[in-house]
Amino acid sequence: MLSVLIGTVCLAALPEPAVAPARRRASARRARRQTTLQRPELEVEQVLITAPPLDVPEPVLNDVGVTLGRIPGPEISPEMRAMLDAAMQAGDEGGVDTLVKYARAGDPGSRDLVLRRATEWKEARARARNERVRQASAFQLWSGRVEAGGFVSTGNSDVTGITGVADLSREGLRWRHRVTAQADFQRTGGVTSRERYALGYQPNYKLNDRGYIYGNGQYESDRFLGYFNRYSASVGAGYSVFRRNGLTLDVELGPAFRQTDFTDRTMQGSLAARGSVELNWTLFSGLTATQSASGYWERYNSTIRSVSAIEAKLLGPLSARLSYTLQYESEPPNGRVTTDTTSRASLVYAF
Helix, strand or coil: CHHHHHHHHHHHHCCHHHCHHHHHHHHHHHHHHHCCCCCCCCCCCCCCCCCCCCCCCCCECCCCCCECCCCCCCCCCHHHHHHHHHHHHCCCHHHHHHHHHHHHHHCCCCHHHHHHHHHHHHHHHHHHHHHHHHHCCCCCCEEEEEEEEEEEEECCCCEEEEEEEEEEEEECCCEEEEEEEEEEEEEECCEEEEEEEEEEEEEEEECCCCEEEEEEEEEEEECCCCEEEEEEEEEEEEEEEEEECCEEEEEEEEEEEEEEEECCCCEEEEEEEEEEEEEEEEEECCEEEEEEEEEEEECCCCEEEEEEEEEEEEECCEEEEEEEEEEEECCCCCCCCCEEEEEEEEEEEEC
């Protein structure tokens, strides 16, 4: 024990230079082991490689066989396309509207295509019609109807006879013209018992699709109703309350002036108010009901005239027409009744 203690004291007493060289050599060895060699980077020349594009087949969804990117969009069915073509070739706008209506309800996939095609057809047709109207003369583009038949009259004259009516109209871009003429005549045993003539002209200036300004001139002669001659002139405003396929309703109102030569040799002229209503209603295909009524309200004598009719198509432009006419005069000459009625059955030719 004593010897160990003495050795430790001696070792501690050794000078520092005796230990330092050994530590320096150990540090040098560790430094050599941690040194990293730095090698110069090699310069490699770029090489451009060209190759054809890979031919990758289009993907297929399982066994369905639908190729991506080639799925067809919605199309108009062949049946619908055939019906549209037939209606367009016939110029039947009502039929086209009906097909569009049921296509939108029954085939949602192609309803927009059907509507777009119908709209394009209508716009092209309207452009062609407007161009045709611009280039037409005043004697062209008239349409209308001619009616001929018999009648039975009650009131001031109880007779049967013949009747004829012509109703012509021309539709322009801004102006609408209408000319009407009517003749009722009956002669029995060399004596005339029924004689009525009427002629009218009405121009309309269109303000928009529904509103218009009208002028109206009319001549009447009906000595069995109490006057030899009657002249009427009126101006005013009109409005189309309904303007759709199968139903139209026009109303008019304005001031007027009338002059009447009565059969009692008196002459009467005064300001008046004029109003009219005209209804056309297609009940179903081939059957139409019409109602036309007009009235003059003045100080001395007021007049109301109403014509109710029903018309059925027969063949092509021919139709059969039944009508009932009522005319009321508030102050007829002495010996005349206030109301006359006429029932007619006639054939109508439209052009």
